Amino acid sequence: MKQKEKAQIIExxxxxxxxxxxxxxxxxxKEAVPGQFIGIYPKDGSRLLMRPISICDxxxxxxxxxxxxxxxxxxxxxxxxxxxxxEIDILGVLGNGYDIDAVKGKKVLLxxxxxxxxxxxxxxxxxxxxxxxxxxxxxxxxxxxxxxDDFEAVCDTHIATMDGSFGTKGTVIDALNEQGVSGNxxxxxxxxxxxxxxxxxxxxxxxxxxxxxxxxxxxxVGACLGCVTKTVNVDHHTHVKNSRICVEGPVFKAEDVDI
Amino acid sequence: xxxxxNIAGIELKNPVMTASGTFGSGxxxxxxxxxxxxxxxxxxxxxxxxxxxxxxPRVTEVYGGMLNAIGLQNPGVDVFMxxxxxxxxxxxxxxxxxxxxxxxxxxxxxxxxxxxxxxDLYEINLSCPNVKQGALAxxxxxxxxxxxxxxxxxxxxxxxxxxxxxNVTSIADMARAAEAGGADCISLINTLIGMKIDINRxxxxxxxxxxxxxxxxxxxxxxxxxYDAAHAVKIPVIGMGGISNAEDAIEFIxxxxxxxxxxxxxxxDPSTTIKVVEGIEEYMxxxxxxxxxxxxxxxxx
Numbered sequence: 196m197k198q199k200e201k202a203q204i205i206e207x208x209x210x211x212x213x214x215x216x217x218x219x220x221x222x223x224x225k226e227a228v229p230g231q232f233i234g235i236y237p238k239d240g241s242r243l244l245m246r247p248i249s250i251c252d253x254x255x256x257x258x259x260x261x262x263x264x265x266x267x268x269x270x271x272x273x274x275x276x277x278x279x280x281x282e283i284d285i286l287g288v289l290g291n292g293y294d295i296d297a298v299k300g301k302k303v304l305l306x307x308x309x310x311x312x313x314x315x316x317x318x319x320x321x322x323x324x325x326x327x328x329x330x331x332x333x334x335x336x337x338x339x340x341x342x343x344d345d346f347e348a349v350c351d352t353h354i355a356t357m358d359g360s361f362g363t364k365g366t367v368i369d370a371l372n373e374q375g376v377s378g379n380x381x382x383x384x385x386x387x388x389x390x391x392x393x394x395x396x397x398x399x400x401x402x403x404x405x406x407x408x409x410x411x412x413x414x415x416v417g418a419c420l421g422c423v424t425k426t427v428n429v430d431h432h433t434h435v436k437n438s439r440i441c442v443e444g445p446v447f448k449a450e451d452v453d454i
Numbered sequence: 455x456x457x458x459x460n461i462a463g464i465e466l467k468n469p470v471m472t473a474s475g476t477f478g479s480g481x482x483x484x485x486x487x488x489x490x491x492x493x494x495x496x497x498x499x500x501x502x503x504x505x506x507x508x509x510x511p512r513v514t515e516v517y518g519g520m521l522n523a524i525g526l527q528n529p530g531v532d533v534f535m536x537x538x539x540x541x542x543x544x545x546x547x548x549x550x551x552x553x554x555x556x557x558x559x560x561x562x563x564x565x566x567x568x569x570x571x572x573x574d575l576y577e578i579n580l581s582c583p584n585v586k587q588g589a590l591a592x593x594x595x596x597x598x599x600x601x602x603x604x605x606x607x608x609x610x611x612x613x614x615x616x617x618x619x620x621n622v623t624s625i626a627d628m629a630r631a632a633e634a635g636g637a638d639c640i641s642l643i644n645t646l647i648g649m650k651i652d653i654n655r656x657x658x659x660x661x662x663x664x665x666x667x668x669x670x671x672x673x674x675x676x677x678x679x680x681y682d683a684a685h686a687v688k689i690p691v692i693g694m695g696g697i698s699n700a701e702d703a704i705e706f707i708x709x710x711x712x713x714x715x716x717x718x719x720x721x722x723d724p725s726t727t728i729k730v731v732e733g734i735e736e737y738m739x740x741x742x743x744x745x746x747x748x749x750x751x752x753x754x755x
Contacts, residue, residue: 243520
């Protein structure tokens with residue numbers, strides 16, 4: 196069930212310049228699946244809309260939800276200023292999440308680029324719990340590599356940096372090729388050029404790929420039709436070739452979206 | 455305490471409605487707000503056939519509000535009648551269908567299909583940017599507005615609300631034109647046309663370049679326009695534009711609105727509508743108002 200609630204901030208730390216890790220105490224931790232997101236509301240009254248942020252980890256035992264986000268705009272910068280002990284309004288749990296059962300028995304490549312890296316960590320954790328093999332390939336701009344240790348603690352991890360300061364110089368696909376990483380399914384999240392490249396890569400290799408899309412959002416619950424993606428076929432809900440990223444997504448089968 | 459109001463012979467249990475386009479067809483917000491407690495649910499715009507809408511980005515936040523250029527994406531009236539209307543009909547609330555179109559024929563085709571249903575009222579969106587006569591022609595020329603209203607009214611077996619654009623020189627003239635065309639009620643304001651530019655990329659933020667500006671920042675403009683419109687016509691007025699709480703709603707009612715709609719505030723707090731219903735009752739208790747209709751247009755110098 197979706198709801199808006201006040202969540203207590205347990206921890207707020209900067210992992211790399213402008214990249215923040217926020218841990219919240221919330222009932223939503225019990226429901227969240229990898230690939231889902233929450234909306235975090237700024238408190239400044241001039242900022243009305245929630246900021247959609249993907250879930251990096253959830254622990255249903257202690258009721259803790261972790262998000263890792265980039266404080267790029269004024270709203271997320273404001274959110275990053277709230278310290279442990281204070282409360283913040285959140286909307287969730289939103290979106291569909293990765294289809295963990297669909298990749299049972301396969302080896303899943305978790306491909307994260309930039310601020311698309313955090314949701315892969317929760318994906319890795321849940322895949323491992325289900326006994327599904329996986330490897331992570333993370334693409335950073337430079338050597339400010341947030342969450343690298345978290346990944347290395349749970350799975351086989353490969354790195355690409357655009358400036359070549361660590362790992363393979365280039366993209367996550369360059370790292371897949373150079374470091375000889377193989378698998379037979381893909382979970383991916385990252386910027387659009389990366390997702391387009393992954394869609395082609397998966398089609399070429401005949402691999403099943405699930406990609407998480409991002410778009411400017413208003414309601415987060417499927418009412419406003421602000422965040423849509425073009426689809427190959429007519430969507431069952433909208434009856435046009437547009438799917439709502441906040442409800443039918445953010446995770447789509449790569450072959451189903453026209454990106 | 456009486457909170458019931460009457461719009462064109464249709465009684466609403468209270469004056470609180472949803473603003474078209476911000477509430478889907480009720481389904482998405484039913485888990486946040488008990489639709490039975492609302493005066494009416496106004497649906498997202500419905501056309502005779504499915505509409506794809508505009509490219510993305512379609513929405514962006516601005517100071518105290520947002521811009522949207524959804525482009526009236528909708529699944530078409532047939533799907534609406536099969537799927538959305540049966541859902542809404544389960545609730546004890548009035549159903550107002552917002553109707554959009556590119557041509558008079560498209561509006562009337564949708565209205566004629568809905569005539570056989572248990573929809574209570576139509577709200578006609580006459581501020582589409584892409585119409586046969588040219589940009590915003592339906593909503594910006596009083597003569598065209600009057601003629602269009604008359605054509606839709608003659609096709610309709612339900613009372614008709616004409617939704618007015620604020621992007622006009624004289625809102626009073628547009629209100630009078632709708633009344634002259636036979637409208638049973640008018641609603642306003644639709645969004646103000648706005649623009650946002652990303653100075654780092656030197657590009658428009660919205661794919662459509664312009665978008666409709668809504669949210670708390672537009673409220674003073676909306677209150678003034680509701681006041682002007684309500685003083686220009688005898689038919690009831692539904693007020694909207696930046697309503698976020700009961701105080702805002704009361705302001706519109708005092709300006710002359712018989713009912714009010716909550717729009718963009720639903721995105722900030724999905725239970726805003728219920729809070730407005732409760733807050734209006736609290737205001738009435740506090741000031742000993744026995745009947746909400748006493749407040750309609752009750753502002754004085």
